[in-house]
Amino acid sequence: MNEANPAQLVPYVTGGAFALAFVFGAVGNKTDFCTMGAVSDWVNMGDKNRLRMWLLAISVALLGSSALQLAGVVDLSKSIYQGPSFTWLSYIVGGFLFGVGMTLGSGCGSKTLIRIGGGNLKSLVVYVFLGIAAYMTLRGLFGAFRVGVLEKASITFASGQDLPSLLAAATGVAKATWTAILAAVLGGALAAYAYASKEFRASFDYTLGGVVTGLVVVGGWVVSGVVGYVAEDPQTLQEAFVATNTGRMESFSFVSPLAFTLEYLMFWTDKSKIVTYGIASALGVIAGSAAYALATRSFRWEGFRDAEDTANHVVGGILMGFGGITALGCTIGQAVTGISTLALGSFLTFAAIVAGSALTMKYQYWRMT
Numbered sequence: 001m002n003e004a005n006p007a008q009l010v011p012y013v014t015g016g017a018f019a020l021a022f023v024f025g026a027v028g029n030k031t032d033f034c035t036m037g038a039v040s041d042w043v044n045m046g047d048k049n050r051l052r053m054w055l056l057a058i059s060v061a062l063l064g065s066s067a068l069q070l071a072g073v074v075d076l077s078k079s080i081y082q083g084p085s086f087t088w089l090s091y092i093v094g095g096f097l098f099g100v101g102m103t104l105g106s107g108c109g110s111k112t113l114i115r116i117g118g119g120n121l122k123s124l125v126v127y128v129f130l131g132i133a134a135y136m137t138l139r140g141l142f143g144a145f146r147v148g149v150l151e152k153a154s155i156t157f158a159s160g161q162d163l164p165s166l167l168a169a170a171t172g173v174a175k176a177t178w179t180a181i182l183a184a185v186l187g188g189a190l191a192a193y194a195y196a197s198k199e200f201r202a203s204f205d206y207t208l209g210g211v212v213t214g215l216v217v218v219g220g221w222v223v224s225g226v227v228g229y230v231a232e233d234p235q236t237l238q239e240a241f242v243a244t245n246t247g248r249m250e251s252f253s254f255v256s257p258l259a260f261t262l263e264y265l266m267f268w269t270d271k272s273k274i275v276t277y278g279i280a281s282a283l284g285v286i287a288g289s290a291a292y293a294l295a296t297r298s299f300r301w302e303g304f305r306d307a308e309d310t311a312n313h314v315v316g317g318i319l320m321g322f323g324g325i326t327a328l329g330c331t332i333g334q335a336v337t338g339i340s341t342l343a344l345g346s347f348l349t350f351a352a353i354v355a356g357s358a359l360t361m362k363y364q365y366w367r368m369t
Helices: 006-031 035-045 049-070 088-104 109-117 121-139 141-148 163-171 175-195 198-202 204-227 256-266 277-295 307-326 333-341 344-368
Strands: none
Touching: 006 109, 006 204, 006 277, 035 049, 035 088, 035 109, 035 344, 049 175, 049 198, 049 204, 049 333, 088 307, 088 344, 109 121, 109 256, 109 277, 109 307, 121 141, 121 256, 121 307, 141 307, 163 175, 175 198, 204 277, 204 333, 256 277, 256 307, 333 344
């Protein structure tokens, strides 16, 4: 396939992304996979089962992605995560604001798509505001602040910001060796923690949600990095990853794809616009969730409770759009896909998201009491 015309590969890339996202949407709906809900259960009730499901997803994605890397199937350094520029302030501020936003908006980007598929009109509003804010952060008003202020606080690592490269540079031990060690230790520890709970082990849904989410991310790397890889584009004479918005290898993330989906709809007649990996993945999640909801007769229309509820969701969408672009990802894009590359920025973003969400929940509880 890699010798084919890049245009011929587009249907395979977008079709693969849609299929994987469809499975994720259906399983996410069935298992109630929700990263905001995971933090909420933990902070408000001391229940860590959905948090364990999220960590299991990270474990599976990390182990699978590292196996692909070590086998030479993909090169994760060709993604956006392992770049040399460690924009630490962007990761912290963006991640924190994303965490605040997903709490106000009743779910992260992926959960927003899943809830839309289930008939939630509130999430449709979040989708629109998230997408607009994300686009403004990519190329508009918010982008000036992102680039001119936040990204100025940066550290450049010549070897790349992924932990195996950093440790290899510091110790002289091969990067592949560190990749294997870190993946085995961290991935194994997360899986062991997840299954240390008897209640977690007793529920098939917890395992299903965690394993499928992790495998979908691994499959995403294959679709983008193998099926859509062209060693030499006949027009540019450079390597290319077909139908990706970043021009690099991608797996699943749900912030910028929402922005590009809105852009595609608004510029429908512009023939230069095509359905990309990200757009197909966003549509796939909605379709998969809707299919499950309709098949199980759980599809329900749901609207806003009052003006405050509306305002919370609007603000939440805006914060997620700005935060997700600034931090280079969301609770899936950074905390699962990014961590599967062992990028230092992904770990920092993950911590910032959880902190932002947890503190917002504490504030909401304080207001009520």
